[in-house]
Each structure stands twice: as structure tokens, then as C-alpha cells.
Amino acid sequence: MTNRIIYILGFLIISLPAIYAQEQETESGSDSVFTLQDCINYALENNQALIKSNLDREISKAQVSEVVAQGLPQINANADLTYNINLRQVVVEGDNPFIPPNGGTEGPVTFALGTKYSGNAGIELTQLIFNGSYFVGVQATKTLKELSDKSYIKTQVDVKENVIKAYYTVMVSSERLDLVKANLARVDSVLNETQILYNEGFVEKMEVNRLKINHNNLKTTYENNKRSLEIALELLKFQMGMPLDQNLVIEETIRDMQFETLQANIQEFEYSDRIEYSILDTRVKLTTYNMKNTKAQYLPVINAFANYGFVGGRNDFGDLMNFSDSWFDYSNVGVRLTIPIFDGLRKSSIIQQRKLDLEKLDEDRMMLRNNIDLNIKKARIDVENAVNTLNTQEENMQLAKDVYNAAQLKYTEGIGSSLELTEANSEYLTEQNNYYIALFEALMARVELERALGLL
Incomplete structure (x- = not known):
């Protein structure tokens, strides 16, 4: 939930009323051009959280060897x-x-x-x-390694989710910037034509000033959001584990997306598909072994020397x-x-604690199942709502574009005012902004659904 809020806030930063295209001026061979899968693969090799999680796996392997060594000859x-x-x-x-x-x-x-x-x-x-405790301890340590492996998988899922969201943020923002760059060029063209007409005495100064205001607002937004897009790229590189001073260019665009996949074909879901549920099962197994280990300490220990x-x-x-x-x-x-004869009921107290721990884990399992069910239902509804909103905003954007084209034609033919053209352009920019916000929300909703179904 926290990650989603971060990405929404990050997107809103670059979602000012008008967005422009960032010019990707690159030298041949100096930039890294990545698809989404390229970014994910890079992150799986270089993300710092994954590197640390993998070190925990290595520590678990060494712990297994440590416990096994206790049953080998000691000289x-x-x-x-x-x-x-x-x-x-x-x-x-x-x-x-x-x-x-x-x-x-x-x-x-x-x-x-x-x-x-x-x-x-x-x-x-x-x-x-x-030594009964030793044999159970070996099994428990192997289960601890299994838990470490599953924790590594969960970290992989988290990293994938963060990279996908960061990639979509850059992709949607870049697409919006392309459109606003075109808007800025269009306003420049109209402004230049109006300036010529003013110089020849065909229009009033007010017409020129009104267009200049619109032009200046777009230009300021262009410069502000250019820096915001740089921040979005930095966030993507951070999630990938890529050095921030390395150039990165994304290869895919909105046109490469298959939007019908937003309405995901939800397969038969099993709770074990969620790594969190699998981790909980392993914790139950580990707690059971710990209880068996304590019980085994009541048995005699035999050593040869x-x-x-x-x-x-x-x-x-x-x-x-x-x-x-x-x-x-x-x-x-x-x-x-x-x-062992008497230990002051120490082992009995430990066994009672482990039994209570198992009861708590049973409750955790029920809570997790309910939470997963809720997440899936909510994600399904969010995807449906997001797709409906996206379709509506796409239609509104097209209508606003038609209105602007009509206003521009009237203005060019001298039967429309600059005020009408400016208002139509402002409405078109607003609908563009709404469309890309809806697009971003739809993409984020799809990621949330894939996460809820354990597809990441």
C-alpha cells in the first residue's frame, strides 16, 4: 500500500496541467535502451535489497552446515x-x-x-x-533455509512490482510529454501567424497577448515537468539498482501495450500462489520442528569417546x-x-509456548486468506473501474481534440476569436491530462491485480 501511495504521489508531481516530451538526445552507444523485461532482469541481478536477501540465503546454508557438523566426529x-x-x-x-x-x-x-x-x-x-534433539534440529535448520529462500522470492516479487510501476510511470509520462510538445508547437504556430496578422493590422494586440499567455504557461510547464521526468527516471534506476549517473532510455511506448490485458483472464487461484501464504506455511513447519526439538531433549544422549x-x-x-x-x-x-531427569519444568514451559505460537499462526493463516480474498476482489473492481474510466477519458480527449480543431479552423478563416481558440486548447489539454491519469491508474491497477493473484 505504501509503495502504491509513493508512486501515485510521484506521478502527480509530473501530472501538472500540461506535460511535454523530454527530448532524448543521445550519443550512439552512450545510452542503455531497456524494455520493461530488460529492466526487471537488470533489477534481479543488481537491486540492493535482492543482494542482501541472497546473502541471507547464503547465511542459512552455512547454518545448516553448522548444525550438521555437530553430529560428525569431533577431534x-x-x-x-x-x-x-x-x-x-x-x-x-x-x-x-x-x-x-x-x-x-x-x-x-x-x-x-x-x-x-x-x-x-x-x-x-x-x-x-x-541425540533426538540433534536430528530434529537438522530438519529445523533445513526448514529455516527454505524460509530464507522463500523470503528471497518475496523480495523478488517486491522488486518486480516496484520496477514495473516505475517503468510505467516513465512510459506514461514520456507519452504525455510527446503530446504536450506537439501542443506547444501548435500554439507557437498559431502565435506566429497571429503576430504576423497583428503586424499587418488585421487583429488587435489583445489577440496576440492572449495567445502569448497560453504559450508562456505551456513553456513554463514544459520546463518544470522536464525536471520531473528526470526524477521519474532516477526512481526507475534506483529500483533497478542501476548507478544514477548511467543514462537510461526506455524502449517501449504506450502503443506497445496490449490494453485488453488490463481485463486479465483470471485463472483458478490457489492461496499457495501467493508467496506470503507459502512463507506462513513454512513458519508453521519451523515452529512445529522447534516444539519437537524441545520434546526430544527429554530423551537420553549417547556419545562414544x-x-x-x-x-x-x-x-x-x-x-x-x-x-x-x-x-x-x-x-x-x-x-x-x-x-535428563529434572530441569525445573523449563522444557515443559517452552513446549507450551510453541503450542501457543502454532495457534497464533493458525489465526494468521485465516487472516491472510481473508486479506488475499479482499485484495483480489478489490483489485478486480479497481481494474474494471480503471478500464471504464480510461475508455471514457479517451473518448473525451478525442471530442476535445475535435472541438479544438474546429476552433482553430474558424480562427484561421477569420470567423473565430483567439479566446474561443484558447479555451478550446485549454479544454483539450485538460482532457489529455485526465486521459493519462486514467491510463496510469489502469496500469497500476493491473499491477495490483497481478500481485494479488501471485502472478508476479
């Missing part, structure tokens, strides 16, 4: 060197064949266990055997560096079982 190496400032004392009390007599002294026997310098170096391999390393210890650091005499290898393998 870690570690090493440490310790200087024991004060060795921990071991206390032994009672008869112990491994403890020398205490010299008759009563009480426990204490002795230091260890060496001044000790070291450890090893490598550990762990492999996930079973294997260790191999060396330990060493000496009271002299130099002796410790004699690896062949001071270090001894060790190795072990095993399986570790972790059973």
Missing part, C-alpha cells in the same frame, strides 16, 4: 604443563601395607603425592551416537623434558550415556 587435542608450588598432601590413617611405619608416632600418616613438574598431552575423539595421550612428572624441569624416560602413554575408549 580435540590438548596439552598442559603444571608447576606445583605446594604438592597436595595425602592423609592415610590406620594400617596400610603400602605406608612405611610411622616411627611409633600415633596419628595419621601424611605424604606428598606427585612431582614438582607434571605434564599431560593427548587427543580425544567423540562421536554422537544418539576415545582418548590417547601421554603423562609425565619430575621434580626437576630438565628431567621432565626427557620425554623417553619421563612420559608414559595411556589410552581408553568408552560410551557415555546422559539421561
